[in-house]
Amino acid sequence: MAEMTDxxxxxxxxxxxxxxxxxxxxxxxxxxxxGGWDLAAIRAQFPILSREVHGHPLAYLDNAASSQxxxxxxxxxxxxxxxxxxxxxxxxxxxxxxxxxAYEGARRSVAAHAGTRDPAEIVFTRGTTEAVNLxxxxxxxxxxGAGDEIVxxxxxxxSNLVPWQLLAGRTxxxxxxxxxxxxxxxxxxxxxxxxxxxxxxxxxxxxSNSLGTVNPVREIVDRAHAAGxxxxxxxxxxxxxxxxxxxxxxxxxxxxxxxxxxxxxGVGALWARRELLEEMPPYQGGGEMISDVKLERSSWAKVPxxxxxxxxxxxxxxxxxxxxxxxxxxxxxxxASHEDALKRAVFERLDEIEGLHLYGPRExxxxxxxxxxxxxxxxxxxxxxxxxxxxxxxxxxxxxxxxDHYGISSTARASFYFYNSPREIDVLCEGLxxxxxxxxxxx
Amino acid sequence: MIEPRSEPxxxxxxxxPSSLNQLYQEVILDHYRKPRNKGHLDGATHAIxxxxxxxxxxxxLMLRVEGGSIAEARFLGRGCSISLASASMLTGRVRGKSLxxxxxxxxxxxxxxxxxxxxxSDDDLGDLxxxxxxxxxxxxIKCALLAWNCLEELGxxxxxxxxxx
Ligand SMILES: Cc1ncc(COP(=O)(O)O)c(C=O)c1O
Numbered sequence: 001m002a003e004m005t006d007x008x009x010x011x012x013x014x015x016x017x018x019x020x021x022x023x024x025x026x027x028x029x030x031x032x033x034x035g036g037w038d039l040a041a042i043r044a045q046f047p048i049l050s051r052e053v054h055g056h057p058l059a060y061l062d063n064a065a066s067s068q069x070x071x072x073x074x075x076x077x078x079x080x081x082x083x084x085x086x087x088x089x090x091x092x093x094x095x096x097x098x099x100x101x102a103y104e105g106a107r108r109s110v111a112a113h114a115g116t117r118d119p120a121e122i123v124f125t126r127g128t129t130e131a132v133n134l135x136x137x138x139x140x141x142x143x144x145g146a147g148d149e150i151v152x153x154x155x156x157x158x159s160n161l162v163p164w165q166l167l168a169g170r171t172x173x174x175x176x177x178x179x180x181x182x183x184x185x186x187x188x189x190x191x192x193x194x195x196x197x198x199x200x201x202x203x204x205x206x207x208s209n210s211l212g213t214v215n216p217v218r219e220i221v222d223r224a225h226a227a228g229x230x231x232x233x234x235x236x237x238x239x240x241x242x243x244x245x246x247x248x249x250x251x252x253x254x255x256x257x258x259x260x261x262x263x264x265x266g267v268g269a270l271w272a273r274r275e276l277l278e279e280m281p282p283y284q285g286g287g288e289m290i291s292d293v294k295l296e297r298s299s300w301a302k303v304p305x306x307x308x309x310x311x312x313x314x315x316x317x318x319x320x321x322x323x324x325x326x327x328x329x330x331x332x333x334x335x336a337s338h339e340d341a342l343k344r345a346v347f348e349r350l351d352e353i354e355g356l357h358l359y360g361p362r363e364x365x366x367x368x369x370x371x372x373x374x375x376x377x378x379x380x381x382x383x384x385x386x387x388x389x390x391x392x393x394x395x396x397x398x399x400x401x402x403x404d405h406y407g408i409s410s411t412a413r414a415s416f417y418f419y420n421s422p423r424e425i426d427v428l429c430e431g432l433x434x435x436x437x438x439x440x441x442x443x
Numbered sequence: 444m445i446e447p448r449s450e451p452x453x454x455x456x457x458x459x460p461s462s463l464n465q466l467y468q469e470v471i472l473d474h475y476r477k478p479r480n481k482g483h484l485d486g487a488t489h490a491i492x493x494x495x496x497x498x499x500x501x502x503x504l505m506l507r508v509e510g511g512s513i514a515e516a517r518f519l520g521r522g523c524s525i526s527l528a529s530a531s532m533l534t535g536r537v538r539g540k541s542l543x544x545x546x547x548x549x550x551x552x553x554x555x556x557x558x559x560x561x562x563x564s565d566d567d568l569g570d571l572x573x574x575x576x577x578x579x580x581x582x583x584i585k586c587a588l589l590a591w592n593c594l595e596e597l598g599x600x601x602x603x604x605x606x607x608x
Contacts, residue, residue, distance in 0.1 A: 054460075375476070377523035379498060380467070383580060387460050396499040409499040409521050438459055438467050439524075443476065 037338045042330075043419050045070040056389030059424040064209050064368045064415035065393055066259045067240060069323070073262060076322035077315050087311055089288060103314055106321025107304075113261075113324040114254060114271045115245035121277065123270045123307040124317050128236040129159040131255035131270035132203070134307060135232055136163035138280045139253075146172030149199035151229070153178040153186055153215075154405055155208045158398040160234040160255075164203060178204070180405055184211040184360040191220070195227040202231045206238035210397040210413060211360030212368040214238070221250040230276075236260055236268075240417065241339060241366055243332040246271055258316065263323030267316035270307075277303040284309040335418045342416050342425070343367040349429050355442035356432070359411060367416035370397070374442030376435055378412040384438055385431040392428075465576035466583075467524065474570075475524035480534035484517035489597045495522075495589055502530050504593035506537075513537050513545060518593075523586050525577060530590035532571050537594070546598045549591045556584050 043049050046068045051058050060068060080102055086095035088103045104119070111119040125131045144150070150164055154177050168175055176194040179187040186204075195202075202224040207214050221231045232253035235244055239256035246254050253276070257268035272280075282289055282300055286309035291299045300306040327335070346369060350356055355374035373381055378394030385392055393413045396403045403409055414428060436442050484490070484505035492503040500522035507515040516534040520527070537545040552571055555562040558578040562568060577587045 379500075379523035379583070379586065380525070383466070383583060384463060387463055395497065400499065403499065409501070434459065434463075438463050439472060440469075 037334055039338070039419070039421055043421070045072065046419055047071065047074075049419060053389040053391070054387050056387075056427075059388075059390040059420075059427045061414040061416060061420065061424065061428065062391045062393050063240075063417035063420075064237060064260070064397075064413065066265065067262050067417055068419070069262055069264065069319070070326055072326050073264070073319045073322045077264065077319040080315050080318045085314070088314055089305070099314060102318045102321075103312070106317045106324075109321040109324040109328075110269050111271075112328065113239065113243060114256075114269070115243065115247055116271060118274060120303050121271055121274050123272070123277070123304040124312055124320075125255075125268050125270055126266055126313070127257040127259070127268035128157075128234060128255045129163075129257075129268075131253075131268055132160050132232070132234065133163045134270055134283045135253050135255075135272070136167045138283045138307070139276070140164075140167040140173075141170065142279075142281050144171050144173045144200060148173040149176055149194075149197045150174070151176045151178065151191070151194045151199045151202045151204075151224075153204050154180045155184075155186070155211065155213065155399065155402050156203070156205055157209055157234065157236065158400070159236075160203055160205060160232075161401070173200075177401075180402065184208070184213050185364070186213075186215055186220075188216075188219070188223075191223065195223055195229070198227060199224075199229045202229050203234070204231070205234040205236075207235075207241070207366050208360070208399075208402075209237045209368065210370045210399045210402060210411065212365035212370075213361055214364050214366060217249045217251065225250070237366065237368070240327075241332075241335060243328070252276060258320035258323060261323055262326055264316045264319040267313050267320045269320075274303060277307070280307075282309065283307050286310045288312070330418065338418050339367045339416065342420060342422065345422055345425050346414075346416070349425055353429065353432060355436075359406065367420075368413060369415070370411040370413045372408065372411055373432060373435065374439070376439050376442070378410045380439075381412045381432075381435050384435040385428070388427065388431045388434065390424075390428055390431045462576070462579050466580060468573045468576065470570055470573045471524060471528040474528035474531040478518075478527055478531040480515075480517045480531065481519065482517055483519065484515060487517075491593050491596050492520075493589060493593045493596065495526075495585060498523075498586075500526050500586070500589060502526065502590045502593055504530070504533075504590055504597065506597060508542065512539055512541050518590060522589065523583075525574070525583055525586040526589045529571075529574060529587045532569070532574070533590045533594065536569055536571060542598050545594060549594055549598075552591060553588065556587055 048068050049058060084095065084098040084102055086099045088100045090096060107119045107122050111122045125134060144167060150173055152161060152164060152175055164175055167173060178194060179190040181187050204215060204220055206217055217233055224231045230252040233251045235254050235256040240261035244254060252273055254271040259265040289301050289306050289309040291301050350358055357372045359370040382392055382394040395410045397413055484507060486507055487505035488508045489506040492501060494501040502518055502520035505517050506513050516537050518530045518534055536548060548567060551562055551565060551568060555568060555575050556577050563572055563575060574587055577583050
């Protein structure tokens with residue numbers, strides 16, 4: 001397949017053979033971030049990146065909301081739909097067997113991305129949101145009671161907050177929130193204080209979607225376990241940038257979404273330790289998740305199928321699997337090194353702009369930048385940048401409590417991915433200069 | 444490593460696109476930076492707070508209605524230039540009107556935002572006409588309408604007891 005060959009070309013030079021200086025600097029930004037990263041070839045695999053918006057080349061800087069999909073993923077999904085589609089797990093005919101193999105093959109790829117050897121520990125969901133809801137409903141309703149404590153943090157995405165509020169409403173459990181420092185990191189002393197209440201669960205994001213903060217997950221997990229709590233990590237913003245190793249992280253549940261890591265929307269995964277999945281009651285009832293059904297009562301299929309009631313999003317899962325393989329072929333070190341270089345360049349450029357305030361830590365973070373610019377409201381910034389083809393996000397980023405913490409209602413957010421180019425940083429800065437001009441200066 | 448600035452950006456386009464010039468007219472920026480009638484209204488007979496849940500913008504609109512007409516209108520809130528300028532202009536334009544007339548103005552303004560060019564010659568809209576540029580930016584129409592949504596809620600009498608909702 002042509003697209004496979006493309007990828008091999010793009011990834012074949014990833015080994016650090018080429019000196020970093022050997023960087024080209026064309027308009028596509030085919031710049032090496034050290035280690036022979038052929039950005040032009042990588043960008044060529046993402047058809048959408050070559051479109052124009054309002055007469056300007058698209059500069060897509062909204063990756064924390066959703067990333068774009070490479071040809072490899074698009075083609076794999078199309079091939080599945082054209083040639084392999086049938087319902088999974090139900091038929092003996094050839095297509096059903098092929099569809100089931102595609103679906104279960106994707107589970108193996110996603111398991112590899114999460115760092116587990118046991119694909120049965122991967123439950124496919126609609127995304128991170130549903131993965132968290134699954135745990136809150138299934139595990140929560142079974143094991144949490146009135147007066148139990150659950151520890152969250154003040155930087156959680158609403159999807160790792162509201163499901164626990166609902167659980168608290170159902171069970172009478174209590175929620176505690178780890179404070180965030182002015183720098184944008186978790187206050188671990190405050191965390192220890194909350195652990196003193198002997199919580200049953202700590203649910204915490206791996207990477208903050210608005211500040212970019214990479215939380216010390218291993219440390220958080222170890223302290224939680226020492227206090228007798230299980231841990232759920234929201235990996236929505238981490239899985240796109242790093243190969244996860246759930247064994248190294250030591251956590252009990254890990255949730256992530258396909259569409260933020262080059263895969264389709266509407267699909268994601270919950271990883272959980274097998275014993276936990278086995279103890280937990282089903283999340284939803286229906287076909288696919290049963291072993292034996294009588295009129296009065298049924299028994300459940302084995303994990304993970306116990307948690308996958310009904311016909312799943314098969315083509316989405318197939319695309320998700322291909323995306324996981326695509327990222328594995330790029331290599332998480334190569335991705336990290338390019339993103340690091342972009343990050344340093346963004347800091348260097350944005351630091352120079354008077355009136356621009358960046359949120360989040362300087363170190364230990366991903367390339368997602370929340371900022372405010374003088375008195376120009378983030379919405380206005382976003383509208384102005386959009387006229388130059390620059391896609392950024394403005395708002396509270398589903399982090400309202402965090403915004404309240406900083407005493408603001410919204411920020412502008414530019415979030416980069418491995419296919420972004422240094423040229424796009426220039427374009428962003430030019431767009432900001434235009435915004436200042438439209439507003440007659442920065443107040 | 445990358446040196447983004449060693450390549451002078453080739454095509455810096457310093458000209459402000461006309462759509463942006465139409466959207467961000469001086470009058471609008473002036474209302475944004477120096478909002479009229481901003482602050483708490485003592486003795487308000489009507490008040491309501493509405494937000495835009497997608498972006499976190501909030502406007503509280505307060506009216507003092509005396510003898511059937513709006514004697515004073517003030518607002519509080521936070522938001523973008525479009526939503527605050529629109530709120531600021533609203534408080535000026537509705538003064539002296541009955542609630543019914545204010546709602547009529549609201550309807551006209553909504554049509555203006557949806558591109559009804561004939562309204563540009565309607566003096567009743569006054570400086571609100573400078574917001575007509577919003578019609579080219581459909582996603583921003585909800586910003587321009589936030590304060591007016593408050594007015595319509597108040598006009599519907601759902602919250603006419605002065606409480607804030
Ligand atoms: C940190 C974090 N958690 C959870 C989510 C929710 O992901 P999804 O909408 O794919 O379920 C997001 C994405 O918006 C996120 O950034």
